[in-house]
Amino acid sequence: MTIADTAKSKATQEGQTRNEEIFQTAAELMVQRGYAGTSMGDLAKAVGMTKAGLYHHISSKQDMLLQILLHAMEELESTVIEPAKRIADPEERLREMIRLHVRGLFDHGLETALLFPERRHLEPAQQQVVGQRIQSYRGLIRETLRELADEGKLQDLDINITSSHILQTIAGIARWYRKDAGVTEAQLVEQTVNFNLFAILKVS
Amino acid sequence: MTIADTAKSKATQEGQTRNEEIFQTAAELMVQRGYAGTSMGDLAKAVGMTKAGLYHHISSKQDMLLQILLHAMEELESTVIEPAKRIADPEERLREMIRLHVRGLFDHGLETALLFPERRHLEPAQQQVVGQRIQSYRGLIRETLRELADEGKLQDLDINITSSHILQTIAGIARWYRKDAGVTEAQLVEQTVNFNLFAILKVS
DNA sequence: GTCTATAAACGGATAGAC
DNA sequence: GTCTATCCGTTTATAGAC
Numbered sequence: 001m002t003i004a005d006t007a008k009s010k011a012t013q014e015g016q017t018r019n020e021e022i023f024q025t026a027a028e029l030m031v032q033r034g035y036a037g038t039s040m041g042d043l044a045k046a047v048g049m050t051k052a053g054l055y056h057h058i059s060s061k062q063d064m065l066l067q068i069l070l071h072a073m074e075e076l077e078s079t080v081i082e083p084a085k086r087i088a089d090p091e092e093r094l095r096e097m098i099r100l101h102v103r104g105l106f107d108h109g110l111e112t113a114l115l116f117p118e119r120r121h122l123e124p125a126q127q128q129v130v131g132q133r134i135q136s137y138r139g140l141i142r143e144t145l146r147e148l149a150d151e152g153k154l155q156d157l158d159i160n161i162t163s164s165h166i167l168q169t170i171a172g173i174a175r176w177y178r179k180d181a182g183v184t185e186a187q188l189v190e191q192t193v194n195f196n197l198f199a200i201l202k203v204s
Numbered sequence: 205m206t207i208a209d210t211a212k213s214k215a216t217q218e219g220q221t222r223n224e225e226i227f228q229t230a231a232e233l234m235v236q237r238g239y240a241g242t243s244m245g246d247l248a249k250a251v252g253m254t255k256a257g258l259y260h261h262i263s264s265k266q267d268m269l270l271q272i273l274l275h276a277m278e279e280l281e282s283t284v285i286e287p288a289k290r291i292a293d294p295e296e297r298l299r300e301m302i303r304l305h306v307r308g309l310f311d312h313g314l315e316t317a318l319l320f321p322e323r324r325h326l327e328p329a330q331q332q333v334v335g336q337r338i339q340s341y342r343g344l345i346r347e348t349l350r351e352l353a354d355e356g357k358l359q360d361l362d363i364n365i366t367s368s369h370i371l372q373t374i375a376g377i378a379r380w381y382r383k384d385a386g387v388t389e390a391q392l393v394e395q396t397v398n399f400n401l402f403a404i405l406k407v408s
Numbered sequence: 409g410t411c412t413a414t415a416a417a418c419g420g421a422t423a424g425a426c
Numbered sequence: 427g428t429c430t431a432t433c434c435g436t437t438t439a440t441a442g443a444c
Contacts, residue, residue, distance in 0.1 A: 018427085032324075033240075033324065034238055034240055034241075034321075035241075036237075036238055036240035036241035037238070037239075037240035037324075037325070039418080039419060039420085040419070040420060040421085041418085041419075041420095049427090049428065049429090050428070050429060050430080051419090051420080051421080052421085052422080052423095052428075052429065052430080052431090053427070053428045053429070054428095055420090055421065055422075056427055056428070057427090060420080060421080061419090061420065061421090116379065116380075117238075117321075117379060120237070121241070155398070155402050156398070157395060157398060157399060157402070158387075158391065158395050160387065161387060161391070161392060161395045161396075161399075162395070162399060164376070164377075164380050165373045165376070165395075165396070165399050168372050168373055168376030168377075168379070168380070169369045169372055169373060171376075172368070172369070172372030172375075172376055173368075173372075175320065175321060175372070176320075176368050176372070183362075183364065183365060187362065187365070188365060191361060191362050191365040191366070191369075192365075192369070194359070194360070194361060195361060195365075195366060195369050195403045196403070198359050198361070198402065198403045198404070199399045199400070199402045199403035200402070203407045222409085243436080243437060243438085244437070244438065244439085245436085245437075245438095253409090253410065253411090254410070254411060254412080255437090255438080255439085256410075256411065256412075256413090256439085256440080256441095257409070257410045257411070259438090259439065259440075260409055260410070261409090264438080264439080265437095265438065265439090
């Protein structure tokens with residue numbers, strides 16, 4: 001680990017390929033400034049190269065967004081959806097989905113939060129590909145709420161609107177959370193789980 | 205009311221000055237596409253003028269954003285904050301704040317939802333002006349939660365994080381709500397109030 | 409108050425040297 | 427794999443006629 005590495009690892013991580021560094025830095029910039037508000041010049045400066053240098057690693061800005069969103073979706077599927085599907089009890093499944101999703105935001109640079117606001121910048125066909133996989137996640141949430149309703153555990157809430165509210169409290173974290181404020185990651189995970197479960201579950 | 209007016213009034217309203225029409229249309233475009241994703245050419249086309257014509261009414265794109273956010277803030281203060289401050293009971297005050305804020309989103313073209321994601325595109329000094337007024341709104345929410353805690357009515361929740369979650373469920377509506385989906389405005393107002401109050405209030 | 413025309417800067421992307 | 431140089435469309439903004 002050289003001194004240059006040490007300095008750089010504030011923003012990124014060790015053991016990353018240049019490619020991974022570019023995509024991760026791009027995701028972080030886009031979380032802060034949005035896709036349209038992040039220029040290739042900004043990104044080049046952030047990773048310490050020129051714009052032209054970037055294009056050895058990517059084919060276009062839009063394709064880079066697609067790759068980031070597909071990667072985010074894979075991460076969501078492997079670290080949230082698949083583990084959740086193995087949980088039979090709907091209350092416990094919902095709790096784990098929220099916990100794992102928020103935990104994943106912090107562990108992977110908030111990139112899954114880009115799925116919702118930045119999808120619109122893809123071509124329609126690409127939007128559909130990403131959109132369908134997001135719908136499958138929303139479907140799992142809705143199905144879980146439906147099961148809770150069947151068990152008489154769901155508050156008097158519309159399942160569609162409620163699934164949007166849950167996702168907003170999670171993705172919204174990327175918009176207001178900054179490392180400096182006096183809130184720890186663990187606290188935010190716990191509070192987001194509790195807020196949503198308090199909202200959803202009937203007290204018996 | 206001419207036929208041309210009839211056609212135009214789908215997007216805007218009657219009895220508006222050209223100035224109001226421009227600012228309101230800009231706000232609507234920015235809700236859909238973001239500030240950086242909305243060009244002055246897009247706006248010109250939407251209001252039926254040329255780009256140059258627009259600059260008779262505004263001084264710059266960034267200043268237009270500032271005016272929109274200040275207007276949104278005034279609207280929030282007059283239609284949500286002031287009425288809420290006249291309500292003594294904290295539970296009823298919180299319920300009304302959420303109800304009035306969501307109702308206002310629909311009544312005024314979702315523009316107050318721009319306050320949170322688009323503030324970053326202002327100059328730092330302008331950000332601070334808008335930011336302080338937003339903080340005053342957040343302060344009222346926090347104070348209300350504090351009063352609920354004092355009455356023993358607040359769930360075991362962090363007041364800072366919870367105020368962010370409340371605001372995200374409200375502002376987030378602008379990101380996913382589209383008129384065509386099978387959800388009415390009244391339903392969304394009611395569901396958003398209930399979701400948040402279910403989350404926050406202890407059951408006695 | 410709105411237009412045509414245009415300046416000036418920026419942004420995405422490529423060519424070709426090293 | 428990265429650079430310098432450059433192309434070219436887009437964007438913000440202005441000048442000046444009507």
